[in-house]
Amino acid sequence: MSVTVSLAERDAELRAFTHIAEPPPVDDAVPVGPLAGLPVAVKEIIDVAGMPVTYGSPLFADRVPDTDAEAVRRLKAAGAVIAGMTTTTPFACGTTTVTRNPHRLTHTPGGSSAGSGAAVGGGLVPVALASQSQASTLRPASYCGAWGYKPSHLRLPRAGMHLLSDTLDDLGLVAADLDVLEKVLAVLADDWRPEATPRTLRVGLVRLDDGDLPRPETLRALEELVQRLDGDGISFVRTDGLRDLDEQVDGSGLSCFDIFAGESATVLAEYVAAGEPDPRLREMVDHADPSRLVRALQHRAALVTAYRVATVAVDVLLTLSTTNPAPGGLESTGCRRMPATSSLLGVPALSAPWLTVDGLPQGVQLLGRPGGDERLVAAARALAAREEETR
Template sequence: MLRPWPGPTAGAGYAEESADRIDRYEPEVRAFTHHDTAPLRTTGDDRGGALAGMPVAVKEIIDSADHPTEWGSDRARGRRPARNADVVQRLVDAGATVVGMTTSTPFACGTTTPTRNPHALGHTPGGSSAGSGAAVGAGFVPIALATQTGASTIRPASYCGAYGFKPTHGRYPMAGVHPVAETLDDVGLIAASLRDIDRVDAVLIGRAAPEPPPRLEELRIGWVVLDGGDEAGPAAWQALDRARRRLADVGAPPLTAAAEDALAAFQSLVPGSTERMFDVFAAEAARHISPHLTPPDPETDPRLIELVERAGSLTDEQIIAAHALRRRLREAHARLAGAVDVVATLSTVGPAPVGHARTGSRTMPATASYLGIPAVSLPVLSVDGLPMGLQLLGADGEDRGLLAAAHAVDGALRDDPFPLSACTDRQGSTS
């Protein structure tokens, strides 16, 4: 199991461990499209920078000048960017080592990838940031750059037993990232620890130390069911209820009646919002996907065609309604700011589904994408022996406060953590 990154003084031993795990397990996990472990075996302590020597992986819709960046599609095979995306350059400038490019569904919109879940190879790792989730879950790297337009950071983090962070919309620069839907697109982080997220976030925004975690006794946690909750099974809700009871037992305070009313008002607007989010997604993504569908190719991912067709079927009234619901939800969520510190719910409707034909439901992570608010997934739940995340939603622009709260919640629930970096064999036994 790869430890969270201990910092610039880690030396070559940590990078060597990362390289060894990639060489041993990557043929089974298939997290990367391109990778090179040789730089990890020559990394020393003299590189300088806040992330000196830190191995990182990059989703293949985010440009890297040192690796092919092929957008998850044969139509971009061999594409070599002339420069790094801004987020990649900031990590490199801080001393990080880019190990390689992780798999993405085609243009971050397609059906699936070859990547397998490191906790159970027969299950999906999620998407579209499948490779980033698997690379961290397998212990290859302590952090990987992902993206999220609908669910693609929080979902693979949840499925792969990792930490996931989807920031407030616009927190990280998007230059050099293939666009999907500008209203929703964000670079996200999938990591082995919250401390790794703190460090990389500080580099990406150019600001120093994170906020100290609050005392759990002072943290007002509101609990919600996103989008009606009808997709999640009883075992998932039971796992969430155990976490809620555990937090109450160790000091999380009850909410006031006014806070409960504000939560209920927000909750009442959520059912059906995932589909409205996807209306925005499709309408904007079609502009970027359509050029890649010409000339026609029988091997084109059918989901790309479905996406463009959905966009073409949407009326102006439907798109206006989707944006109007988004505004109402944002207003209702903003009213929670004085009543609760964070909102808690499931990260996904369950653990990673069996099979690789699809990447799982987007329902639970979609709300944060739709509203543009920050979200964190903590790998503190499990169902049927598989990891599943607890999702915390923060106030718009209050990313550091959300991460501080996440440390408090995570610390209270880590007495019996699910292993973060267990590779499995074909039968699913831990290696």
């Protein structure tokens, strides 16, 4: 049985892929490059030459690009093999997809990178390209039990992606483990310089926007994790600066949406006029308002300053990736507020699959300083080693 048929059969229930690539020709040549032979799935707002990239919309049902997005070009040059295209909500901002959660098929995988999250969380591929403007990488990673990465703004190449918001849009990654995540980051990011795993780590605890929504069992799982990780060079703190940040970040999810809607409205209005059926696009167009956009950008600027002040005395921040595990049903992709903070601030964030609540995965979110992507990954390695030791 061919690899393609096997992948198609495994995906029959999840429906994570919109297109599965033909397997590469079998020859005697040994794959070369740092990612030699690594299968990578690609969210279908990111161009792959010769594959259907429809942006999740019937308006572009026949679109097949001639050239690769820059991220795809770098992956191929490093020896990776493109496994196929994964589902997205329309234009990475629509309502939902047909994709199911690999850990409970009746629950959402999150979005908008639904297929990327489900494909990795379900074990179909070890890594997938995603994107994030609000919660589109961290949320599906959290819901599907995978590692998710949202970089510092513009740290990873965006050329060849469908973009809506210059302030918020970023390429993201969903990976099966931290090692493969960093290997791919080293290929995609310019001048990636891995940092040594720190011997000591000062971790700041934060709540972020909508941090009052987690259920008691979710908060209890996080508290138990913190208790396990505390010690052996890792200390957890809750400083006045972090408390102030949580107060100022309240309502930031709405500010993020105001920016997203305001900056995308012109493009989305064209799609709505052309007949795009997803109601979320009309909602965003109707919500867009220049005065709201100005106020949201001002709120963002104040938060960026508060974040820099609050993170001076810590190495990394820790909180939940999402308010709770994946909700039941496929009618929505879940709450976006907590993972949206990193996009609003332009800081690197990582979702680690360290919790289980009600039998479902629940991610733990780590946030770093702007531009500190390598340092965030190094901190994640230290915490991951401690988590494995104490499991």
